[in-house]
Amino acid sequence: MATIAMDSDSSASSSSLYPPPEVPKKLHLENREKLIKHLRESLDSSSRPLRGFVLLQGGEEQTRYCTDHEDIFRQESYFAYLFGVREPGFYGAIDVDTGKSILFAPRLPAEYAVWMGEIKAPSYFKETYMVSMVHYTDEITEVLNNQYQGSGKPLLFLLHGLNTDSKNFSKPAAFEGIEKFETDLKTLHPILTECRVLKSNLELAVIQYANDISSEAHVEVMRKTKPAMKEYQMESIFLHHTYFYGSCRHCSYTCICATGDNSSVLHYGHAAAPNDRTLRDGDMALLDMGAEFNFYGSDITCSFPVNGKFTSNQRLIYNAVLDAHDVVISTMKPGVNWVDMHKLAEKTILQSLKKGSLLVGDVDEMMVERLGSVFMPHGLGHLMGIDTHDPGGYLKGAERPKEPGLRSLRTSRDLMERMVITVEPGCYFIDALLVPAMESPKTSKFFNHEVITKFRGFGGVRIESDLYVTSDGCVNMTKVPRKIEDVEAVMGGAPWPIKKSMYENGGS
Secondary structure, eight states, X not given: OOOOOOOOOOTTOSOTTOSXXXXXXXXXXXXXXXXXXXHHHHHHHTTOOSOSEEEEEOOOOOXXXXXXXBOOOOOOHHHHHHHOOOSXXXXXXXXXXXXXXXXXXXXXXXXXXXXXXXXXXXXXXXXXXXXXXXXXXXXXXXXXXXXXXXXXXXXXXXXXXXXXXXXXXXXXXXXXXXXXXXXXXXXXXXXXXXXXXXXOHHHHHHHHHHHHHHHHXXXXXHHHOOTTXXXXXXXXXXXHHHHHTTOOOEESSOOEEEEGGGGGOTTTTSTTSOSOOBOOTTOEXXXXXXXXXXXXXXXXXXXXXXXXXXXXXXXXXXXXXXXXXXXXXXXXXXXXXXXXXXXXXXXXHHHHHHHTTSBOSOHHHHHHTXXXXXXXXXXXXXXXXXXXXXXXXXXXXXXXXXXXXXXXXXXXXXXXXXXXXXXXXXXXXXXXXXXXXXXOTTTGGGBOHHHHGGGTTOOEEEOBEEEEEOSSSEEEOOOOOOSHHHHHHHHTTOOSSOXXXXXXXXXX
């Protein structure tokens, strides 16, 4: 795996990861080369000429409703993947024939320099983003026609396709004069999406840093969490650490800082549930937070008691989830199907709940009745990279499973070397699911009603790590305490990592 050079002198910092690494723009150059290679192979296999341009439109700055307040800009993900451009208003093209890349920058008015700072010359963007040439956006038609070596109208491969997670379509590039070109809206999206599924060494190095700084921040939160705090204070500690030491201005997603019964709310932390509860002695905390570094993300969940000591009931549920987390990681390798991994996690949790006397009966029968989805209604994990839920989870023609729990899976694919995927089993006590299952004639018999009633209001536990798939297994990129004794030790002030541990990071 590639490494990024870092300053080893961290004596003046409370982070071993400061200062953050410089990410070479070669990363995005390699992504462009990878795309053109696969696009040419696709065109050649269908006897189509190897001519035309890939053309993507970058993101635009957005204001808040009708105001002049501009939210912090973050580049559109496909454009970020290919060009690594931080600034808004750009277009990018790649010549299919020559492989040359062209950036088109917005032509800024002179007043920009007064309010926003220096107006960069095209040469700055050419050097910074390692492209072949830079022109202005009002020159797209002229430049592409001049570069085109074929006959007739130049062909533009535009990005248009369905994101199977959001159900939204990507936006094809649009510009004045596009009617002077032939356009193809079908070819590019599946090829570019599949390029994003398998990560390069440089991409893995960036994702590893995002994991490293996020892991360090999670440990910092563990150490500082106490009863009577507010949930948003845990979020603030995490955001401060990843930004102050890791230069991570963006998070991969909205932080979930759930305690008590809130930890059974799968997407807690949104505007209607804004991480604002007061922590109580005896609560479990479920913190799902990940920083984004140079566009690439991390996605980590830690669960722990806010007072630093697990009760017997908390131990039971936590270890059920940890066992599922670990058995999946130990089974992962190329060719393994993700639906099977989800079922393995479900079965492991059900077996633990039966051993703890919450459930009775045959676990295989429970699986047939999809009882696992009552306790883990979400999918086991998802592809991850530039987006938290990276695209490519469902190949063209693949159908999403329809059974409870399985229909929430964000991918049904077989694992492949260089995929990055999260492993995030959970066990939750959600009345909206639990009560109907306890009353259903098909599933009521599996519950020890007297015992499980004691867990109403428990909340939930989720343990999430980021894995990349190797040729014969996988590597855990997440570096946080997982064993109960390690969590308690770190919350008690012990250094991390703890050398006495038999294993770390979820691997045996």
